[in-house]
Structures are given as C-alpha cells and as structure tokens.
Amino acid sequence: MSTALEFVKSNHDRYLSELKDFLAIPTISTLPEHKADMKRGAEWFARQLSTNLGMQNVAILPTKGHPVVYGESVRASEKPTILIYGHYDVQPVDPVNEWISPPFEPTVRGENLHARGASDMKGQGHAVVKALEALVKSGGIPVNVKMFFEGEEEIGSANLPAFIDQQGKKLKSDVVLNADSSILRPDLPALVYGLRGLAYFEIWVHGPRNDLHSGGFGGSVHNPAQALCELIAGMHDADGHVTLPGFYDKVHVLSAEEHAEMARIPYTDNDWKKMTGAPELYGERGFTTLERIGVRPTLEVNGLYSGFIGEGSKTVLPAKAMAKISMRLVPYQDASQVEKQLREYLRSKAPATITWDLKSLMASPAAIVDRNITAMRAASTALEETFGVKPVFMRTGGSVPVVNLLKTKLGLDSVLLGFGLPDDNIHGPNEKLHIPTYYRGIETYVRFFQQMSRS
Amino acid sequence: MSTALEFVKSNHDRYLSELKDFLAIPTISTLPEHKADMKRGAEWFARQLSTNLGMQNVAILPTKGHPVVYGESVRASEKPTILIYGHYDVQPVDPVNEWISPPFEPTVRGENLHARGASDMKGQGHAVVKALEALVKSGGIPVNVKMFFEGEEEIGSANLPAFIDQQGKKLKSDVVLNADSSILRPDLPALVYGLRGLAYFEIWVHGPRNDLHSGGFGGSVHNPAQALCELIAGMHDADGHVTLPGFYDKVHVLSAEEHAEMARIPYTDNDWKKMTGAPELYGERGFTTLERIGVRPTLEVNGLYSGFIGEGSKTVLPAKAMAKISMRLVPYQDASQVEKQLREYLRSKAPATITWDLKSLMASPAAIVDRNITAMRAASTALEETFGVKPVFMRTGGSVPVVNLLKTKLGLDSVLLGFGLPDDNIHGPNEKLHIPTYYRGIETYVRFFQQMSRS
Numbered sequence: 001m002s003t004a005l006e007f008v009k010s011n012h013d014r015y016l017s018e019l020k021d022f023l024a025i026p027t028i029s030t031l032p033e034h035k036a037d038m039k040r041g042a043e044w045f046a047r048q049l050s051t052n053l054g055m056q057n058v059a060i061l062p063t064k065g066h067p068v069v070y071g072e073s074v075r076a077s078e079k080p081t082i083l084i085y086g087h088y089d090v091q092p093v094d095p096v097n098e099w100i101s102p103p104f105e106p107t108v109r110g111e112n113l114h115a116r117g118a119s120d121m122k123g124q125g126h127a128v129v130k131a132l133e134a135l136v137k138s139g140g141i142p143v144n145v146k147m148f149f150e151g152e153e154e155i156g157s158a159n160l161p162a163f164i165d166q167q168g169k170k171l172k173s174d175v176v177l178n179a180d181s182s183i184l185r186p187d188l189p190a191l192v193y194g195l196r197g198l199a200y201f202e203i204w205v206h207g208p209r210n211d212l213h214s215g216g217f218g219g220s221v222h223n224p225a226q227a228l229c230e231l232i233a234g235m236h237d238a239d240g241h242v243t244l245p246g247f248y249d250k251v252h253v254l255s256a257e258e259h260a261e262m263a264r265i266p267y268t269d270n271d272w273k274k275m276t277g278a279p280e281l282y283g284e285r286g287f288t289t290l291e292r293i294g295v296r297p298t299l300e301v302n303g304l305y306s307g308f309i310g311e312g313s314k315t316v317l318p319a320k321a322m323a324k325i326s327m328r329l330v331p332y333q334d335a336s337q338v339e340k341q342l343r344e345y346l347r348s349k350a351p352a353t354i355t356w357d358l359k360s361l362m363a364s365p366a367a368i369v370d371r372n373i374t375a376m377r378a379a380s381t382a383l384e385e386t387f388g389v390k391p392v393f394m395r396t397g398g399s400v401p402v403v404n405l406l407k408t409k410l411g412l413d414s415v416l417l418g419f420g421l422p423d424d425n426i427h428g429p430n431e432k433l434h435i436p437t438y439y440r441g442i443e444t445y446v447r448f449f450q451q452m453s454r455s
Numbered sequence: 456m457s458t459a460l461e462f463v464k465s466n467h468d469r470y471l472s473e474l475k476d477f478l479a480i481p482t483i484s485t486l487p488e489h490k491a492d493m494k495r496g497a498e499w500f501a502r503q504l505s506t507n508l509g510m511q512n513v514a515i516l517p518t519k520g521h522p523v524v525y526g527e528s529v530r531a532s533e534k535p536t537i538l539i540y541g542h543y544d545v546q547p548v549d550p551v552n553e554w555i556s557p558p559f560e561p562t563v564r565g566e567n568l569h570a571r572g573a574s575d576m577k578g579q580g581h582a583v584v585k586a587l588e589a590l591v592k593s594g595g596i597p598v599n600v601k602m603f604f605e606g607e608e609e610i611g612s613a614n615l616p617a618f619i620d621q622q623g624k625k626l627k628s629d630v631v632l633n634a635d636s637s638i639l640r641p642d643l644p645a646l647v648y649g650l651r652g653l654a655y656f657e658i659w660v661h662g663p664r665n666d667l668h669s670g671g672f673g674g675s676v677h678n679p680a681q682a683l684c685e686l687i688a689g690m691h692d693a694d695g696h697v698t699l700p701g702f703y704d705k706v707h708v709l710s711a712e713e714h715a716e717m718a719r720i721p722y723t724d725n726d727w728k729k730m731t732g733a734p735e736l737y738g739e740r741g742f743t744t745l746e747r748i749g750v751r752p753t754l755e756v757n758g759l760y761s762g763f764i765g766e767g768s769k770t771v772l773p774a775k776a777m778a779k780i781s782m783r784l785v786p787y788q789d790a791s792q793v794e795k796q797l798r799e800y801l802r803s804k805a806p807a808t809i810t811w812d813l814k815s816l817m818a819s820p821a822a823i824v825d826r827n828i829t830a831m832r833a834a835s836t837a838l839e840e841t842f843g844v845k846p847v848f849m850r851t852g853g854s855v856p857v858v859n860l861l862k863t864k865l866g867l868d869s870v871l872l873g874f875g876l877p878d879d880n881i882h883g884p885n886e887k888l889h890i891p892t893y894y895r896g897i898e899t900y901v902r903f904f905q906q907m908s909r910s
Contacts, residue, residue: 030765030766030767030768030769031765091769092763092765092769094763094765095666098665120668155767155768156768182671196670198670198770200768200770202768207733207734208731208732208733209731209732209733210553210732210880210883210884210885211550211880211882211883211884212731212880212882212883213575213852213853213881213882213883214755214757214781214783214882215651215653215748215783215851215852215853215854216637216748216851216852216853216877216881217731217748217852218748218753218755218781218783218852219738219739219747219748219751219753219755219783219852220727220731220736220737220738220744220747220748221731221733221736221737221738222733222735222737223755223756225687225756225757225758225759225778226687226688226690226691226755226756228684228759229683229684229685229687229688229756229759230684230687230688232680232681232684232685232688233681233684233685233687233688233689234688235681236681272675276663276664276667276672276675276676277663277664277665278662278663278664278676278677278808278809279662279807279808279809279810280677280806280807280808281675281676281808282675282676282677282806282808283674283675283676284674289675292674292675293671293672293673293674293675296674298673298674300669300673300674300678300681300772301678301680301681301684301761301762301773302669302680302762302763302768302769302770302771302772302773303680303761303762303763303764303769303771303773304680304683304684304759304760304761304762304764304776305759305760305764306756306758306759307756307757307758307759307779308547308549308757308758308779309758309759309760309777309779310485310486310547310549311485312485312610312816313485313610313611313655313657313757313779313781313816313817314485314546314547314757314758314779314882315653315655315757315781315854315882316757316758316882316883317755317757318756318757318758319883321759322764323680324762324763324764324768324769326669326673326768326770328669328670328673328674351735351737352734352735353733353734353735353736353737354733354734355734361767361768362768396670396671397668397670397671397672397673397674397675398668398670398671399670399770422671425665425666425667426668426671427666427667427668427669427769427770427771428665428666428667428668428771428774429665429666430665
C-alpha cells in the first residue's frame with residue numbers, strides 16, 4: 001500500500017468533521033438571500049487549496065454571478081495536466097419540513113451523512129481535495145492539477161461559458177476530471193461516458209384578468225389550471241412517448257454494443273421500484289428502465305402552481321397557472337430545436353379560451369465521451385483496484401453541461417469520476433452521502449492520479 | 456320621502472368612514488393568526504347593534520369556531536319577525552402583490568371602495584345596520600328583527616348547524632333576510648331565488664417516496680404532477696361536460712318559464728368577456744353563459760401545487776402533487792353523491808403507477824326559494840321603488856349554505872337581498888364595493904322593512 005493510501009485510512013474521522021464544516025454553509029446559488037453564504041463557501045474551499053494543498057495561484061475569480069474558486073499545482077514537468085472540475089453550490093431545500101435533520105446541520109445516521117450537498121457535490125469535491133492532500137503529505141502530487149469549482153452549476157452555469165472564454169489559457173490542460181458523477185451501488189463502480197442534456201422551461205397559462213369567484217363565474221370561462229392540465233396531459237401519449245412534434249426525429253437508435261453493455265448492468269425493475277418507492281414503474285414502451293433514463297429523451301413536470309394552495313378551501317377561479325417543465329435530451333437533440341417543438345405544440349393545442357407564454361430557463365446538449373482515452377482507462381483501473389470489481393460503463397440521465405462546454409471551447413475530454421449513489425436523494429429532502437463509499441472515493445482518486453502519472 | 460330615507464341621504468359620508476373602520480379589521484376566518492382580529496371584528500359589529508341600534512340581548516355567542524354576533528329588536532307586536540343573516544368574516548387576500556392598495560387599508564378610487572370584504576359582505580352587512588339605524592332615528596323599526604352574523608361563512612360554516620340547533624328558539628321568526636347577495640348592474644336590480652351548492656375537495660397524487668432528481672429518474676417513474684394533470688384533464692370532455700360517472704343524473708331540465716326569465720336578463724357574452732377579461736368564453740355546449748353559471752353544475756380547479764414553484768429552475772421530479780377541486784351543484788344533486796362519483800372516477804382512471812387520496816373540505820346543497828312569498832314581493836317592490844325598474848329574478852352560481860340550513864332546521868324561507876355586483880372581484884385581489892349602489896342598498900333595505908310592516 002502506498003503511503004498516500006495509508007494516510008487516507010488514518011484520517012477518516014478528520015475528513016468527516018471537516019466535510020461537515022463545508023456542508024454547514026448553505027451555498028444555495030438560486031436564492032439571492034444566500035449570496036453571502038456563497039462567498040463564505042467559496043472562501044472555505046479556497047482555503048483548502050492554499051492551506052491544505054499548498055496550491056499556486058489560488059483565487060476566487062469573479063463572474064457576473066457567483067465566483068469560481070481556482071487553484072493549481074503545476075510542479076510535475078513532463079507529466080499530464082488534469083483540470084479538475086466541480087461546483088460548491090447546492091440545490092434549494094424545499095420541502096424543508098420533510099427533512100429529518102435540518103439540511104445544513106450535517107448529521108450521521110447509520111452509514112450515511114445527511115445534508116444538502118453531501119452527495120451533490122460537496123462530498124465529491126472534498127474527496128478530491130483529500131486525495132490530493134494525501135499525495136502532498138506522502139511525497140507530492142505526481143501530476144499537474146488545476147482545480148476550478150464553480151458556484152452556479154445548480155442554476156445552469158449561465159456565466160461559465162464567458163468564464164471559460166476569458167480564462168482559456170489558465171485552464172489549458174490535457175484532460176478533465178469531473179467529480180460531479182456517481183456509481184451504481186456501493187459494491188459496483190461505474191464510469192459514466194454519456195449524459196443527457198437539458199432544456200428547462202416555465203409555462204404560464206392566463207385566463208381571466210383577475211382571480212374570480214368560482215361560484216359566480218365557474219363554468220363560464222376556461223379555468224387556466226384546467227387548461228394547463230389539459231396541455232400537460234397531452235404531452236405524453238398512452239405509450240409514454242412525448243408528443244411534441246418532431247421530438248424523436250434526431251434521436252439515434254442504440255447500437256447493438258451499447259445495448260449489450262447496458263443489459264450487463266445488474267439492475268432489476270424491482271430494485272428500481274424499491275429505491276424510488278413508486279407503486280409501479282412507468283416509461284416509454286419498448287425500452288428498459290436504464291434505457292429510459294440513459295439513452296431516451298424524456299419530459300418532466302418539475303413544478304405546478306395555480307390558485308389557492310394553503311390549508312383549507314378558497315373558492316377561487318384562478319386567473320393563471322404555471323408549470324415548470326424540462327426535457328432531458330440525448331445526443332443530436334438540440335435544446336433550441338426542442339423549444340421550437342414545445343412552442344409548436346402549444347400553438348397548435350392551446351385553445352382560444354386562454355393565452356400562454358413560455359420562457360426558457362436552462363439549455364445544454366447531451367454529451368458522450370470516448371471510452372478508450374488514457375484517462376478513462378486510468379479511472380477504470382483505479383476503480384477496479386479500489387472496489388475489487390471492473391467498473392460498468394454507463395450512460396446516465398442527468399446533465400453536466402460543463403462537459404460539453406469544455407469539449408467545445410477547449411477541446412478537452414472529460415472523465416466523469418464521482419461517487420454519488422442512485423439513492424442519495426440529491427435535489428430532494430434528506431440528501432445523503434454514503435460514508436464508506438466516500439472514503440473509497442478518496443482512495444480511487446489517489447490511484448487515479450498515480451495511474452495518470454504513469455501514462 | 457320618509458324621514459328614514461332623508462336620514463340616509465344626509466349621512467352618506469359618515470357611513471363610508473364607519474364602513475372603512477369595519478373593513479380595516481382583517482377578519483380572515485381561515486387563517487389561525489387572525490383569531491384575535493376575528494374577535495375584534497365581532498366586537499365592532501356587536502357595538503353597532505347595541506350602541507347605534509339600541510338592540511336587546513346583544514351578545515357574541517360562542518361556537519366551536521369563530522363566534523356569532525346576535526342582537527334583536529322585538530318591540531313591534533303583531534308585526535312580522537325578520538331574521539337577518541350575514542357574516543363578518545372574509546376571504547384570504549393572496550395573491551397579495553396584485554392588490555393596488557393594501558387589502559385592509561380601505562381606499563376609494565373613483566366610485567368604488569376597495570378592500571377585502573367590501574362587497575363580500577361587510578358592505579352589505581353594514582348597509583342593513585344603517586337602514587335599521589335610519590328607521591330607529593325616525594320613529595323606530597316598524598317590524599321585529601333578529602340579526603345573526605356568523606364568522607365562518609368563508610370556511611364552510613362548519614359550526615353553524617350546531618349553533619342553529621342550540622339557538623333555534625332564539626332565532627324563531629317568520630322569514631329570513633339574507634344580505635349575502637348581489638344584483639346584475641348598478642341600474643338593474645335583481646332578486647336571487649336560486650343558488651348553486653358546493654362540494655369542495657383536495658386531491659393528492661403520490662408517486663415516488665421522495666422528490667427525485669429529474670435527470671437520474673425522469674422517464675422511469677410516473678411523475679405525480681403529470682399524472683394529476685392527466686386525471687384533471689379527463690374531468691371534462693371536449694364539449695365542456697363534466698365526465699364524473701352519473702354527474703348529471705339528477706340534474707333537472709330547465710322549465711320553459713325559467714328559461715324565458717333567464718333569457719330576459721339583458722346580458723351579452725361580450726359583456727361577460729369584457730368583465731372577466733377572458734380571451735374567449737368557455738363552457739358546457741348547449742347552454743348560455745347565465746345558464747352555465749346559474750342552473751348547470753360545474754367543476755373547477757381552485758388550486759394546483761407540485762414540486763418547485765420558486766424563481767428559476769430546480770430539476771426535481773416531485774414525490775407528490777395536489778389539486779383543490781370543487782363542484783357547484785344544482786337542485787337535487789347531493790354533495791355526498793358527487794364525492795362518490797369523484798372517487799369512482801379516480802378509482803377507474805388513476806393508473807397503478809401512482810396512489811391518490813381524496814379529502815372532502817366543504818359540502819352544501821343547492822337552494823331554490825319560492826318567488827311568490829310575501830317577503831319576496833316586499834323585496835321586489837323596495838327594489839323597484841329605489842332603482843326605478845322592476846328587478847330581474849335570477850339564479851346565480853354561488854353557494855349560500857345557510858339558506859338550506861335555515862329551511863331544513865327552522866322551516867324558514869330566505870329572501871336574498873344584497874347589492875354586490877358581478878365585477879366586484881370578491882375572493883380576488885382589489886375587491887371593491889360600488890359606493891352609489893351601496894347607498895341605494897341602504898335605501899332599499901329601509902323600504903323593505905317598511906313594506907314588511909304593511910304586510
């Protein structure tokens with residue numbers, strides 16, 4: 001065992017207590033009232049880079065939104081340079097009353113550490129830093145690394161393209177290690193080589209000028225909440241296909257090899273049902289569950305609002321109704337094309353009894369990474385040595401827009417190596433980090449950097 | 456002109472300033488934080504009865520919920536006794552940011568007084584008191600009156616049946632004057648002889664155990680918001696008919712006479728469109744707008760909630776979704792029957808991919824009053840003398856459950872004589888009272904009591 005791995009094993013308790021400090025800072029990027037917390041979060045992380053890792057050029061770099069934390073260690077000449085990407089912002093916490101322990105009071109229950117951001121992705125970000133720290137403490141980092149952690153991943157990374165344009169030279173490297181990822185089970189490592197894209201919209205349906213009394217007016221005007229439900233209901237057919245015109249036109253058929261690789265993933269619908277708690281699974285007819293979330297585009301309602309939603313009854317006929325709706329995109333689909341399809345759908349289906357408007361909130365294409373690049377093989381070896389089994393190659397449902405950005409703007413491939421688990425409940429209440437997997441994650445990162453230094 | 460009517464004309468300014476005091480008390484019965492305001496509102500009204508009207512037995516009578524204000528003037532032997540019903544509670548004020556002036560800072564703009572409760576129904580309640588005051592100041596009230604104003608009309612009057620059972624003797628009278636009503640236009644008085652009933656429900660649809668990440672799980676489980684929309688969309692067919700099984704079974708066909716009387720009401724769909732601001736009208740095919748709201752049962756969505764509804768985007772796949780749904784009922788329909796129909800609909804239409812539960816929040820049957828009783832004729836004469844035109848007899852869409860209660864429990868008919876207007880925006884933002892109509896309302900009540908003393 002290398003001394004770096006020994007160092008990791010003897011520091012478990014300190015890691016956990018340090019991570020709790022990081023998690024206690026409510027870095028919710030979408031809420032303006034947490035602006036100061038975002039700054040505190042950035043400073044906490046920057047201190048890790050300068051103090052614990054002795055990095056060079058550590059800085060909190062401004063953007064038009066929340067800042068980027070940057071630091072580098074470029075002392076290993078002739079060795080590859082790895083750009084490490086992550087984010088220090090987290091999702092909002094509603095519904096907050098469903099949290100067993102408060103979202104920003106990190107709490108260990110059993111093998112899990114519960115807090116908002118524990119899995120997505122302060123836990124992963126902290127694991128990378130601790131792997132580098134272990135290497136520093138045992139002779140030095142054997143490759144060059146540049147870390148950049150943004151503060152706007154959970155709100156669509158709107159200022160990241162401009163940041164990458166401005167800082168292209170600083171970010172120059174050979175490959176990206178993106179720690180914002182997950183594996184399949186604690187005993188089954190995985191390497192994600194495909195990610196779905198995202199197109200996120202807000203739809204408002206307007207009916208009468210003001211809220212009306214449902215007794216005096218009910219039945220004489222089209223209720224906007226009803227009209228919105230009618231529009232949403234029409235977005236899927238009876239087979240679970242999305243009905244937007246042309247939605248599947250650019251979707252490629254899965255190759256036989258990919259199909260076979262996905263079928264190897266040891267997962268059953270029963271596992272999925274247990275994990276989600278859904279009474280029965282649902283989805284597009286003709287595809288397995290993993291295909292539905294990995295390689296097929298989907299449309300989800302993320303939020304619904306209309307009228308009176310407090311306790312009790314209010315006999316209101318609402319003036320308007322809102323839905324947040326997003327599509328997960330697969331390769332060759334284009335967010336602006338999907339927006340056109342949604343507008344076309346609304347134009348053709350919305351009745352004259354209401355008006356509507358549509359706002360695009362987020363857009364990013366899907367991404368696929370070549371499974372044969374050096375860094376992918378280094379990650380595969382590191383996972384196999386740590387977990388004792390070969391990792392599964394997979395495509396997942398989530399979106400990591402930065403993967404596309406770094407490919408397009410800097411020509412960099414990304415290796416997605418992170419240790420979230422499917423039941424971590426990221427974005428939901430009681431988000432958790434599986435502590436033994438987090439420790440294994442630190443070891444994997446140590447081995448990954450060591451592998452890369454040999455390449 | 457009688458001295459009572461002269462008194463009314465010379466007191467307009469004082470009436471308005473006094474009414475503003477009443478409206479400034481936020482008597483929102485549904486919100487527990489307004490419990491003390493409810494008490495203040497009851498006390499304000501009780502003081503009017505004792506101090507301004509010199510009533511006997513004035514009391515704030517407790518119920519299991521908000522109290523009832525009671526007072527009587529029974530000094531006119533041989534004359535009829537009129538039970539005057541009203542309520543001093545008001546609806547909540549959301550969406551509060553759409554109010555031009557704060558809902559509890561009564562503000563005159565043009566001919567209107569804007570405040571929550573101005574029209575529904577503190578304005579009407581105050582008008583009755585001022586009419587009685589004018590009679591007191593000019594020789595005395597020529598009939599016997601008993602006033603009872605409840606504090607739970609806007610939340611379904613749950614404690615009113617028990618109150619009427621307990622206080623039946625005290626409430627003994629010949630007929631009810633219910634001031635919680637409206638006319639058609641400032642120049643067109645109306646007498647409401649039919650009211651729709653109400654059945655109000657809350658439906659929850661449950662899918663996965665917790666909120667999930669829409670990328671990682673989207674497309675693999677049935678989104679509860681989508682499922683709820685699908686269920687709601689199916690509740691109306693393409694002709695605007697409600698699809699609950701058996702919903703129209705007990706609905707009677709309109710008589711030729713009623714049909715003709717409704718057709719006489721000088722109202723156009725264009726007026727209705729302008730008043731509501733809806734882009735086009737909507738409703739059950741085969742019926743006019745006034746028939747749709749007066750004599751046909753309807754189903755409305757009063758509220759919708761699921762997932763993330765704040766600013767911006769959150770990629771959540773919600774664990775649950777909620778709708779508040781209510782039906783307006785016509786004579787011979789029964790709220791418990793309608794609940795069974797809704798349950799049957801959900802049972803047959805809800806897919807196995809979700810679960811649901813249904814809670815009944817309010818229920819009251821429809822009501823019809825004989826147009827030929829003495830008090831109805833007295834009201835008709837009073838309206839014609841005040842407005843200079845014969846009133847239109849009409850059936851309206853709202854529900855006044857107390858009309859049924861007083862008929863069933865005490866055998867009393869109700870005359871619905873109130874002065875709200877269709878565009879008063881009751882239950883919505885910027886509720887208003889048309890001040891000239893309010894003054895005419897006071898005069899009409901004076902004439903009504905005088906007419907009743909001659910009967």
